[in-house]
Amino acid sequence: MVKSKMTEPVGTPFVKWAGGKRQLLEELVKRVPNSYARYIEPFVGGGALFFALAPKRAILIDLNAELINLYRVVKEQPRELMKEVEKHRNEEEYYYSLRSLDRTAEFAELSEVERASRFLYLNKTGYNGLWRVNSRGENNVPFGRYKNPTIADPVKMTASSTALASSILLCGDFSEVEHAARANDFVYLDPPYHPLSETSGLTGYSSGGFSAEDQIRLRDLALRLTERGVKVMLSNSNTPFILKLYSRFNVDRVNAKRTINCKGAKRGAVSELIIRNY
Numbered sequence: 001m002v003k004s005k006m007t008e009p010v011g012t013p014f015v016k017w018a019g020g021k022r023q024l025l026e027e028l029v030k031r032v033p034n035s036y037a038r039y040i041e042p043f044v045g046g047g048a049l050f051f052a053l054a055p056k057r058a059i060l061i062d063l064n065a066e067l068i069n070l071y072r073v074v075k076e077q078p079r080e081l082m083k084e085v086e087k088h089r090n091e092e093e094y095y096y097s098l099r100s101l102d103r104t105a106e107f108a109e110l111s112e113v114e115r116a117s118r119f120l121y122l123n124k125t126g127y128n129g130l131w132r133v134n135s136r137g138e139n140n141v142p143f144g145r146y147k148n149p150t151i152a153d154p155v156k157m158t159a160s161s162t163a164l165a166s167s168i169l170l171c172g173d174f175s176e177v178e179h180a181a182r183a184n185d186f187v188y189l190d191p192p193y194h195p196l197s198e199t200s201g202l203t204g205y206s207s208g209g210f211s212a213e214d215q216i217r218l219r220d221l222a223l224r225l226t227e228r229g230v231k232v233m234l235s236n237s238n239t240p241f242i243l244k245l246y247s248r249f250n251v252d253r254v255n256a257k258r259t260i261n262c263k264g265a266k267r268g269a270v271s272e273l274i275i276r277n278y
């Protein structure tokens with residue numbers, strides 16, 4: 001059990017997310033600095049560590065515009081969102097009609113609450129809880145055939161809304177951190193992992209993948225933040241490429257169970273890296 005720093009989580013992740021950090025949470029929480037000014041997470045995804053820590057002041061960033069819209073709506077209009085979510089049905093034909101909205105002009109007319117509710121519905125009823133889009137940014141996840149999925153739990157949603165109350169939410173590239181972070185802030189970086197092999201990478205977080213050049217760009221940012229006195233923790237896969245990139249940092253190898261993976265045979269414990277500049 002995680003003890004310190006994780007007493008009463010005031011919220012929980014409300015999306016299922018590829019690369020979600022629930023399996024690694026305990027190891028991450030143990031390594032969080034004892035004190036810091038603000039919490040900054042530029043690849044927020046499901047936000048497992050953010051909700052576990054429930055920091056008073058946070059900046060959360062992600063490149064996925066629909067995901068950040070959902071965070072904003074959970075923060076500002078949780079009741080309206082819950083009302084909208086109740087309208088959905090877990091039926092195949094209904095699923096595909098809602099999924100196909102982003103292929104029509106109608107999509108631009110949806111309100112923020114309607115878009116957030118669609119996102120939650122597709123995330124909870126789509127296959128494997130993935131959010132995957134094609135090169136045109138259109139969702140292409142098949143219907144998941146779950147018996148009785150919970151799309152949103154009102155009690156948990158209210159708690160998550162409270163946890164987000166004083167957070168700043170930004171849609172954009174991780175480089176936004178450069179402007180935002182100041183000395184003594186804590187930045188947690190959880191980029192799409194560098195693939196263990198050419199074919200094993202989890203892709204489709206947003207249009208376009210996360211390349212080796214992006215990994216280098218991120219490491220360079222971590223070095224600049226270090227010079228400014230910002231505390232940085234990063235998780236990534238245990239590969240020679242990542243080990244070489246972060247050779248000047250403190251590197252721990254930890255075991256994590258991976259659950260979102262198309263090939264069942266590849267599920268199980270794998271070694272991952274937790275990298276820190278402190």
Ligand SMILES: C[S@@+](CC[C@H](N)C(=O)[O-])C[C@H]1O[C@@H](n2cnc3c(N)ncnc32)[C@H](O)[C@@H]1O
Pocket residue numbers: 017018019020021022042043044045046047048049061062063064172173174175190191192193205206210
């Ligand atoms: C490994 S996931 C983060 C998982 C998250 N920590 C959790 O607990 O669910 C990576 C996230 O980075 C986002 N992302 C991908 N490329 C990005 C970029 N260049 N800048 C910011 N976010 C990006 C994806 O949309 C995705 O949500």
